[in-house]
Amino acid sequence: MRRKAQQQYDVVIVGSGAAGGMCAYVLACSGVRVLMLEAGRDYDPVTETPMFQLPSDAPLRGVGTREKPFGFYDATVDGGWEVPGEPYSSAEGSEFRWWRARMLGGRTNHWGRISLRNGPYDFKPYSRDGLGFDWPMSYEDVAPYYDKTEALIGVFGSNEGLENTPDSPPGILQEPPAPRANEMLVRRAGDELGIPVVPSHIAILTRPQDADRLSRFLWPGNPTAQRVTAESMRSRAACFYATPCGRGCSIKANFQSPTVVLPPALATGNLDIVTDAMVREVTVDASGRATGVHYIDKRTRLEEHAGARVVVVAASACESARILLNSKSSIFPDGIANGTGLVGKYLMDTVGASVSGQIPAMENMPPHNADGASAMHLYSPWWLYQEQARGQLDFARGYHIELGGGRRMPGFGTFSGLERYTGGSYGQQFKEDCRRYYGSFVNFAGRGEMIPNEDCYCEIDPDQVDQWGIPTLRFHWKWSEHEENQARHMQHTFADIIEAMGGRVTSTIREDGADAIAPGGEIIHEVGGAIMGDDPRRSVLNQFCQSWEVDNLFVTDGAPFVSNADKNPTLSIMAIAWRASDYIVEQLNAGRL
Amino acid sequence: MDRRQALKVMAIAAAVPSLTSCAPTDAGDDVVVAPAAANPKAAGTAWDPDLLAPVIPWERTLTSDELETLATLCDIIIPADERSPGASQLGAHDFIDEWVSAPYARNERDQVTVRGGLVWLDGESAGRFGEGSRFRELDAAQQRAICDDIRSVADAPSGLEAGARFFDRVRDLTAAAFWTTREGMQDLGYVGNVPLARWDPPPPEVLRHLGLE
Incomplete structure (x- = not known):
């Protein structure tokens, strides 16, 4: 995709994923002329997704490799824990892993589709327990944008009225699919243990979208936006309950930026997209206002400039911090929007720990289709808020539980290490053992809130540039006791559930939470690095993702997050990006940008 | 659409x-x-x-001679029965060749394990059943005698630990190769990966099996 020559743009957006895609959609639908720059290649899930292919059709039975860490069929292009020619480093004593995807739509192409709203507590965590920071806005401020985001992208789930686990208004969520057999067993165990096990919230259509009603709800009084939105919704099919979402979805049943938000944005005629455009820095004029961005055209390896009245950086939390830090000028010697020195600071990921088990009751289950909507149908939202408030736990924030296992498509490792159950059978006995144990394994993954701390940040590595000549990032990372204790608690909870299911734990329970917790970045929920706030001395952005120092510069991805609730960040990124985009439109219309 | x-x-x-x-x-x-x-x-x-x-x-690295012995071993690990063919018929030995030839550290380690194990297997056959005996040419009882001794890493007799590790690795790779094919999935009763017009709860026989009625 090429830029139209000499076209004038109101807004240039860096990035095409959850944040960039959403901003482009809202701005283009609002009549704003937008240029989007994407560092990766053009990508079309409709024609490129390997639906239905078996592991035996792929190299190495589809197992993960250096170049395709989540497996051969994973949608990620030119990315993973490494990107060729685009290194990063961790400071001594730190370990941080940074997942990137260099493709149109970024990580929305392979994400888990788990779409949980932050609740009222999650926006005011400091007020509640004195740790971290409060957001400059409340749940009530963001709720209308959660409503709109869910209505647009399509999210299944249920309203359970649980503490700090917001319900959606009627007519927003789609009907959740019935639970799988293993999930029903977990629910029964949860009933015994007092752990709620309820329908998950996942960005997958279980019904065709009600295009007319939803497009009017989203865009009252805007016929163009209604038309492009309704047309896009009508082009999406409901899930047919086969093939993993992580490969992408050629029938557009799940949310991916290139199938859900970019097509209607393009249909307005207000959006141009340039791919293979690696942004290096935001440019400024003599007065310190942003004038656009410098990027490297990866095909010519030459530097280009894209000018616009407003710059929206939505390149993913760390990449956005990198761009700001690399945007040095005489006015901004330490990087643009960084007068406070806070750019790159307070990086957060999600606390991740998991336990697996084997459930004798699930051996030899009668054959039945357990694929479902790819993602989990049930999950456990955090349930011990009151115990935490009373100081009964040795960690301050919650986690939710993600369920897995059962009779899913056999993969490379499905029967690895079966010797521990079989005593080393082979021959006919081994064949029968495989049939017996298939589908009897379960796993539980905790996803918990990390509290921001001073020791987790990224900075420009003085010793390294990437193949585009752009200085790279160096990461610093340290978990606090809150996260380590939480990881220990997770493991004991999961062991309790497995035992309540009549099963046995098959992984090692680590009493030192530090040994159980996944390395920083590994859960791929990194946020922070350009935090928002209501005090310009202690934050980079205001509540509309607008730089305090450069009023026509916005950062709309995970970087503005001041806390990282256990709820997976993507839905909140999109809702907050929509809110920021409405603000940009308002300010443009008022002549203030 | x-x-x-x-x-x-x-x-x-x-x-x-x-x-x-x-x-x-x-x-x-x-x-x-x-x-x-x-x-x-x-x-x-x-x-x-x-x-x-x-x-x-x-490129694949195993020789045709190695592949022939490997195919024998794959079929000893997963033999044909009334529900599905043996592992070699579904190309398990060819997959192991693909696996151990791949340019990744874990695969290179497995190449050493597998090739070394195949040499050991013939040596063990010759030691037990007379000079020049090849594993693939032994009768079923003789093959079983060796495999019974290396079937478990945890219980391997002294001196046969490396043989047991080799056997365990080939067993895992054979299972990975076999059960991820269409025929292997059919044998297991994996009935997914087909488009459905709607999603139903688990059928009554499953709920009965789990005591969830």
Whole structure:
């Protein structure tokens, strides 16, 4: 995709994923002329997704490799824990892993589709327990944008009225699919243990979208936006309950930026997209206002400039911090929007720990289709808020539980290490053992809130540039006791559930939470690095993702997050990006940008 | 596209081409290892392979002699029965060749384990059953005598630990190869990976099996 020559743009957006895609959609639908720059290649899930292919059709039975860490069929292009020619480093004593995807739509192409709203507590965590920071806005401020985001992208789930686990208004969520057999067993165990096990919230259509009603709800009084939105919704099919979402979805049943938000944005005629455009820095004029961005055209390896009245950086939390830090000028010697020195600071990921088990009751289950909507149908939202408030736990924030296992498509490792159950059978006995144990394994993954701390940040590595000549990032990372204790608690909870299911734990329970917790970045929920706030001395952005120092510069991805609730960040990124985009439109219309 | 159209399109897409091998290459990050045959947008590099027409860009390393012994061992591990063929019939030994030839550290380690194990297996056969005996030429009882001794890493007799580790690795790789094929999945009763018009709760016999009625 090429830029139209000499076209004038109101807004240039860096990035095409959850944040960039959403901003482009809202701005283009609002009549704003937008240029989007994407560092990766053009990508079309409709024609490129390997639906239905078996592991035996792929190299190495589809197992993960250096170049395709989540497996051969994973949608990620030119990315993973490494990107060729685009290194990063961790400071001594730190370990941080940074997942990137260099493709149109970024990580929305392979994400888990788990779409949980932050609740009222999650926006005011400091007020509640004195740790971290409060957001400059409340749940009530963001709720209308959660409503709109869910209505647009399509999210299944249920309203359970649980503490700090917001319900959606009627007519927003789609009907959740019935639970799988293993999930029903977990629910029964949860009933015994007092752990709620309820329908998950996942960005997958279980019904065709009600295009007319939803497009009017989203865009009252805007016929163009209604038309492009309704047309896009009508082009999406409901899930047919086969093939993993992580490969992408050629029938557009799940949310991916290139199938859900970019097509209607393009249909307005207000959006141009340039791919293979690696942004290096935001440019400024003599007065310190942003004038656009410098990027490297990866095909010519030459530097280009894209000018616009407003710059929206939505390149993913760390990449956005990198761009700001690399945007040095005489006015901004330490990087643009960084007068406070806070750019790159307070990086957060999600606390991740998991336990697996084997459930004798699930051996030899009668054959039945357990694929479902790819993602989990049930999950456990955090349930011990009151115990935490009373100081009964040795960690301050919650986690939710993600369920897995059962009779899913056999993969490379499905029967690895079966010797521990079989005593080393082979021959006919081994064949029968495989049939017996298939589908009897379960796993539980905790996803918990990390509290921001001073020791987790990224900075420009003085010793390294990437193949585009752009200085790279160096990461610093340290978990606090809150996260380590939480990881220990997770493991004991999961062991309790497995035992309540009549099963046995098959992984090692680590009493030192530090040994159980996944390395920083590994859960791929990194946020922070350009935090928002209501005090310009202690934050980079205001509540509309607008730089305090450069009023026509916005950062709309995970970087503005001041806390990282256990709820997976993507839905909140999109809702907050929509809110920021409405603000940009308002300010443009008022002549203030 | 409505659902009916979508299902039709997917039914066509499901008829995926089988794997083909191509010329080996000393693949760097940007080197095209195979032209993108089915997906013109894909660069055809290891980081951006054509997912619709996969190729294996590395050369196989096992000899035909090694493969012959490996096939015998694969069938001892997963023999044919009334529900499905033996492992070699579904190409388990060829998959192991593909696996141990791949340019990744864990695969290179497995190559040492597998090739060393195959040499050991013939040596053990000769030691037990007379000079010149090859494992694949032993009778079933003789083969079983050896395999019974190396069937468990945890219980391996002294001196046979390496043999047990080799056997365990080949068993895992054989299982990985076998059960991920269409025939293997059918044997297991994996009935997914088909488009459904609607999603139903587990059937009554499953709920009965789990005591969830």
